[in-house]
Amino acid sequence: MSVADERRTDTRAQIRQVALELFAEQGYDKTSLREIAERLGITKAAVYYHFKTKEEILTSLFNEFFAGLDELVAWARARPRTAETRADVLRRYQDLLAGPTGAQLIRFMQEGQAALKDLPAGSEMKERFARLATVLVPEDGTAEQHFRFRLAFIALHLGAFSTDIPADSPEERRAAALNVALDLAR
């Protein structure tokens, strides 16, 4: 199978990939279907053959992440609400972010919350995090504990993509982020 043949068959996958890149870089609203199409050397109409709407591209990207996140929630539920579980969840969540699309998707989510606000994908993501919080924060958790937990996840997010935090390598940045997250969820 030649390179050209391969390219021909997975236009849909390429659209997803390019869209994710652009969404992460410049946000959902600012990324037009024309721009996505141009990067692939096709037309807007061709994109519409593979996805019924622009939002469907987004949904398709989020669903992949949701699958991993749901697994994590289920895993957490089956465990005691201890400090050790919290630490394990954070470690596993960071592994999830290290996946192929994780970092870009989460950057897009972290920096473009406003754009996601009215979209189903946005509410679904929020729901998942709320579920995680319910499982992990003590029943009578104080506001402070909720803050700490929420910030722990933000720490991991920043560790996954934030370039303007000085670190010698991406690995060191992720390690530092995990340390802070673990301390917050302590």
Next chain:
Amino acid sequence: MSVADERRTDTRAQIRQVALELFAEQGYDKTSLREIAERLGITKAAVYYHFKTKEEILTSLFNEFFAGLDELVAWARARPRTAETRADVLRRYQDLLAGPTGAQLIRFMQEGQAALKDLPAGSEMKERFARLATVLVPEDGTAEQHFRFRLAFIALHLGAFSTDIPADSPEERRAAALNVALDLAR
């Protein structure tokens, strides 16, 4: 001076106020000048009399906040790089957020970073925070310390507007946020 007379003279101020509300609620891009005008019972063209461009409204809002932030940076610079200074800076920063426009502006900034990315106001804000970091983080600061410092500010931001963190009152929420921030910058 009647209420009607007062209203007549400060249309510019009203535009700023309504724009800030809408920017915070739904983001910069999604807020149109038509929407701003409609809320005030005037037309789009009338808005253009008071502001040359949409971006100028944004700039005008940010400049107010920058003034307070610059004061804080100057104050911090004149102090020793100690844990006590860091704590004082966080406390003063929270006071800044408690100002009339602070919380809305910061919500808009925190949730709509993607929209601000290519705007001068966005880079200026980033610059200010970088300056604050330079003053407060030790010269040989580790990546972990940078994370902690950055998260301390995010904690205060969430404390200023985030409604989905359970707390009995806004005051309690802010107090909890400050506690976490102080712990992070310890």
Next chain:
DNA sequence: GTCTATAATACGATAGAC
């Protein structure tokens, strides 16, 4: 200082040929 009217442009989405 506010209006009506409109220019110029971009967007998401569709129709129909090939």
Next chain:
DNA sequence: GTCTATCGTATTATAGAC
């Protein structure tokens, strides 16, 4: 599966009357 062409709608911004 991809194309050209287009529809309908929104946007920022401007011109000129009042």
